[in-house]
Amino acid sequence: MVMMLDRGMGQVSRIPPLPPFLTPEELVADALPLLDPPSRVSVTDAAERSLRVPIAGRWGGYDRNVAPYTVEPQDISQSRRFKGVIFVGPSQSGKSQMLLSVAAHAITCAPGPVQLIHMTKTDADAWVEEKLDPAILNSPLLAERLGKAREDSTFSRKRFKGMRLGIGYPVPNQLSSRSQRMVLLTDYDHMPQRLGPKDAPEASPWGMALQRIRTFLSRGCVFAESTPAFPVDEMMMRPASALEPHLLPATTGGIVNLYNEGTRGRWYWQCMDCDGLYEPSFARLDYDRDLDPGEAGDMAVMVCPHCGSVLSHRHKPEMNRRAMSHHGGWLHEGREVDEETGQRRLVRIDDPLVRNTPFASYAFNGAAAAFSSWSGLVERYETARRAFEISGDDLDFAGVHYTEIGVPYQRPKDDDEDALTLEMLQQHALSLPKRIAPSWARFITVQVDVQGNRFEVMVMAWGEDGQRVAIDRYAIHQPPDHAPNAKGDDGKYRAVDPGRYAQDADVLAELADLVFPVDGTDRGLKPLAVVIDFNGPKGWSDNAEKFWRKQNREGQGGKFFLSIGRGGFNQRDRVWHEAPERSSGGGKGRGIKLLNMAVDRLKDSVIAALGRTDTPVGAQHIPQWMGAEHLAEHLAEIRGEKGWELKKGVLRNESLDHSVQGLAMAEHKGLNRVNWEAPPEWCVAGLTNLNAVPLARPNDAESARDVPTPEIPRKINFLRRR
Structure with a gap:
């Protein structure tokens, strides 16, 4: 231990010893290896x-x-x-x-x-x-x-x-x-x-x-x-051919396009039965697609395309090691074409006839990866594929292609999606009176799209497994009587002006108290929630916040939600409910939350649901009473590279926006987590439903407005919850 005195600190101990002095000879000896030429070592x-x-x-x-x-x-x-x-x-x-x-x-x-x-x-x-x-x-x-x-x-x-x-x-x-x-x-x-x-x-x-x-x-x-993390660019894509056997589909950016500029190497195995060379890819894994994902993964095997011999996953390390000793391995596109077959010859990287490019490029398929199993790969693929088929949201399915398989993703072409027309929707329309919920309805949502001179409203009834149908669709044009300048000197009402007059939003308060009869029963349903667009004409966001705060003071804050759309296919979630960072006035948004919606992902799901005519699971039905104008609004947009966009010449898409709002609200409430054998009280069948109302005259939409909500059933439900 070294001790020393310091005028300011007094006696100081535990000072580490100084390093020993080095002689010039030692310094030179230490530096001499730096003069060696680079080692010829791989x-x-x-x-x-x-x-x-x-x-x-x-x-x-x-x-x-x-x-x-x-x-x-x-x-x-x-x-x-x-x-x-x-x-x-x-x-x-x-x-x-x-x-x-x-x-x-x-x-x-x-x-x-x-x-x-x-x-x-x-x-x-x-x-x-x-x-x-x-x-x-x-x-x-x-x-x-x-x-x-x-x-x-x-x-x-x-x-x-x-x-x-x-x-x-x-x-x-x-x-x-x-x-x-x-x-x-x-x-x-x-x-x-x-x-x-x-x-x-x-x-x-x-x-x-x-x-x-x-x-x-x-x-x-x-x-x-x-x-890879960029989707296939369908405008630039050209299919692989005999002259470009290793070409990957062009993407909208990223490393795949760099790979296509290089030698285009692929990893090959040599079949131990027929000596044929083939690329071990996910597409060559054979399994039963009808089994549960886990069981399908357990039975996955690799099939030789030449002789049909089968390899189990335990053979993968051996096949990779054999490939390293030139029983396969990396093969790149050459400059010569076989005259007999018309195919581009594949060569080793050191072959003088390898593709003439300054870049050596390699594309490796996840089926041959050392640190992943075929069972896990198939399980994740099938789970994502089936979720995509149900919801129409392909974010997780694309992720499996990128991170698990290692290939660029191209959204599958759906024949039903291409055939989704106004005529098709009308053909499969549900026969149901307006303002009457179907017998399978479990809860009701109300969606409001805000325009400069009106509130566009859609009411949707929801059943098991996400089945739903619109049961009302209309516009509110007239402001409430207490709104400023509600009536002119001629006694006529002006049009609502949501951005200018905060009181105009009060006409939306009654939406939470509407009652919709359930077909064939002696009960009706009040809305589970009313979701209102936070975007709109200039000034509306401030007025929307005032409206929600007023409803919250009156004990109705849990019934009303303000929604805001977030574009792009790569949003962190489909739906999330959180406070905005700042209000439009520049201050912190305290005490209010917005229902954030990944609108492009949700529109994928809505379009898929509209085309689901062969099963009620996740289907969105169209009612027969809906007019052609509102019906066409469901098909107003086309899917683009960065998101959904209005079709050329089309101006109105409110029904599609309503459908997105409703799906976002249902998912936020927990639609995808419901156990339908023991559902929560907000979506249970019968009068024990939190929003159920007994009706004296079943299927009478007009009389439902006049029936008050009984107090006794509500108290019973409250005691049951406690």
């Missing part, structure tokens, strides 16, 4: 010598046999022939490990500046803390070369003997004015695809990275890996 060989990786909770040596398909892509990064390497594949397949192996090679064998670009600064910091630092600490050869000064090991860089590893994120200043021998781009499709100001973007991350390696001539390389 990336994979270097990784097995120097890199340790986590294996089942412990650290062990890197083993090429675990994920043999990563060997060629990471080794080819040192080739003088290619300026870039592109790898498209599923998550949990070892993609990011390749970048760490390339970095380890640069540290131990070929010193030079390397930069690794993550999706965001937060992800970069997390990768350093959770992956890079532990790998260096547990790999003695890497730890030995790491500088000992404090500034040698930070979140943004690691200084090793003779080389610098920079860790950044995709912004122009990270990919500008720096020379790098290697630039590594991870999760490329989750980066901004254009860097710089929106009005004058500089280039893509890939393009800017290529500029950084120019100084190093043929020794420079850009390595990009990612799961």
